[in-house]
Amino acid sequence: MKINRNAYKKLLEWKDSKHRKPLLLRGARQVGKTTLVRQFAKEFVNYIELTLEKEADRQLFEKTDEIRELLSSIYLLKQVLPGNSPTLLFIDEIQESPKAIQLLRYFYEEKPDLFVIAAGSLLEFALKQVPSFPVGRIEYLTLHPINFDEFLGVLNPGAREVLYRIPIPEYAHHILLKLFHEYAITGGMPEVISNYAEDKNIATLTVIYKGLWQSYKDDAKKYARNNTERKVIRHVIETAPGLKLKTRLLH
Numbered sequence: 001m002k003i004n005r006n007a008y009k010k011l012l013e014w015k016d017s018k019h020r021k022p023l024l025l026r027g028a029r030q031v032g033k034t035t036l037v038r039q040f041a042k043e044f045v046n047y048i049e050l051t052l053e054k055e056a057d058r059q060l061f062e063k064t065d066e067i068r069e070l071l072s073s074i075y076l077l078k079q080v081l082p083g084n085s086p087t088l089l090f091i092d093e094i095q096e097s098p099k100a101i102q103l104l105r106y107f108y109e110e111k112p113d114l115f116v117i118a119a120g121s122l123l124e125f126a127l128k129q130v131p132s133f134p135v136g137r138i139e140y141l142t143l144h145p146i147n148f149d150e151f152l153g154v155l156n157p158g159a160r161e162v163l164y165r166i167p168i169p170e171y172a173h174h175i176l177l178k179l180f181h182e183y184a185i186t187g188g189m190p191e192v193i194s195n196y197a198e199d200k201n202i203a204t205l206t207v208i209y210k211g212l213w214q215s216y217k218d219d220a221k222k223y224a225r226n227n228t229e230r231k232v233i234r235h236v237i238e239t240a241p242g243l244k245l246k247t248r249l250l251h
Contacts, residue, residue, distance in 0.1 A: 001154070001194040001197055001198065002039070003032070003035075003146065003150060003153070003154055003190055003193060003194065004150065004153050004154075005032060005036050005143070005146075005150060006147070006149065006150060007036060007141065007143050008036065008039065008040060010141055011023075011036070011037075011040045011117075011141075012040075012043070014139065014141070015043060015115065020112075020115070020139075021108045021137060021138050021139045022104045022105075022107045022108055022116040022117070022118065022137070022138045022139070023116070023117045023118070023138070023139045023140070023141055024094075024104070024118050024119075024120075024123075024138050024139070024140050024141070025037065025117055025118065025119040025120075025141050025142075025143060026119075026120065026121075026123055026140060026141070026142045026143070027119075027121060027142055027143035027144065028121055028145070029121045029122075029212070029215060029216065029219070030189055030190070030191065030212055030215070031143050031144060031145050031146075031188075031189065031190070032143060032146075032190040033092075033119040033121075033143050034092055034119065035190065036143060037088075037090050037092075037117055037119060038090075040088070040117075041088050041090065043088075044085075044086045044087060044088040044115065045085035045086050045087070046080060046083070046085055046086070046087040046088070047087070047088050047090070048074060048075075048078050048080055048087065048088070048089045048090065049078075049090045049092065050074065050078075050089070050090065050091050050092065051092045051093055052091065052092065052093045052094055052095075052096040052097045052100060053092075053093045053096055056077065057077075058096055058097050058100075060073050060074060060077065061097050061099045061100040061103060062097070062099055065103070065106075067103070067106045067107060067110045067111055068110070068111075070103070071111065071114075074089070086115065087114055087115065088115045088116075088117065089107075089114055089115065089116045089117070090117050090118075090119070091116070091117070091118040091119070092118075092119050092120075093119070093120055094118040094119065094120040094123075095120035095121065095122055095123050096120075100118070101118070101123075104116070104118060104137070104138050105137040105138065108137045108138065109137065122219060144188070145187065145188025145189055145190075146188040146189070146190060146193055147188065148163075148180060148183050149163070151179070151183045151186075151188070151193060152179060154193055154194075154197050155179060155182070155196075155197055156175075156179060159172065159175055159176055159179055162176070163176060182196075185202060186202070186205060187209075189208070189209075189212060191208055192205050192208050192209065195208060213237070216237055217234050217237050217238070220233040220234045220237070
């Protein structure tokens with residue numbers, strides 16, 4: 001199911017800007033960064049996607065510092081013919097390659113006609129390994145989980161229109177409160193919202209959230225500097241939901 005994200009408008013503004021720079025799309029895992037860019041790719045004649053969790057894609061950046069040589073390698077690997085048509089290059093999971101982050105500046109300096117978007121999560125850890133960060137040569141956009149406005153766009157577009165009326169009509173107040181209650185229960189992860197929109201079954205969402213929770217715990221292995229940090233991070237992730245509930249009960 002397609003979810004219309006408000007950030008799409010920001011991407012269109014970036015595309016039309018005369019002073020466009022490579023865009024670094026930030027956000028937690030599973031908030032919809034990759035899906036958003038793939039939808040946005042339909043605005044272009046040509047689209048190239050690299051996923052730096054894949055060894056072959058990551059190695060492209062390790063072999064050269066020359067942008068034109070890098071692009072030639074990318075075109076060859078992805079079987080794309082370079083031309084004058086608008087082309088979007090999407091570098092996903094860029095946190096896996098500090099070298100790729102460092103090279104973003106050269107796309108701006110040497111290939112300004114190429115539209116470049118990079119996306120990643122937990123970038124703070126990767127940036128510590130970048131000796132020369134491209135300050136002033138890239139733009140940033142942070143994608144958050146789905147907000148209530150976007151949730152209504154999926155579940156009840158009519159209610160979304162009413163939401164922005166001041167004052168909100170009395171007949172719509174109860175409906176909006178009910179929908180907000182559903183939003184608060186389901187949360188803002190796109191996969192969860194898509195599943196809920198199809199069958200309205202809260203019970204089926206548990207499996208999805210357990211998978212997300214496990215992926216966050218697994219990330220601790222990648223970014224903790226030592227075993228002690230890894231254990232602390234995993235402990236925080238595992239106990240945080242219970243502590244929040246306990247705090248609510250105490251108050």
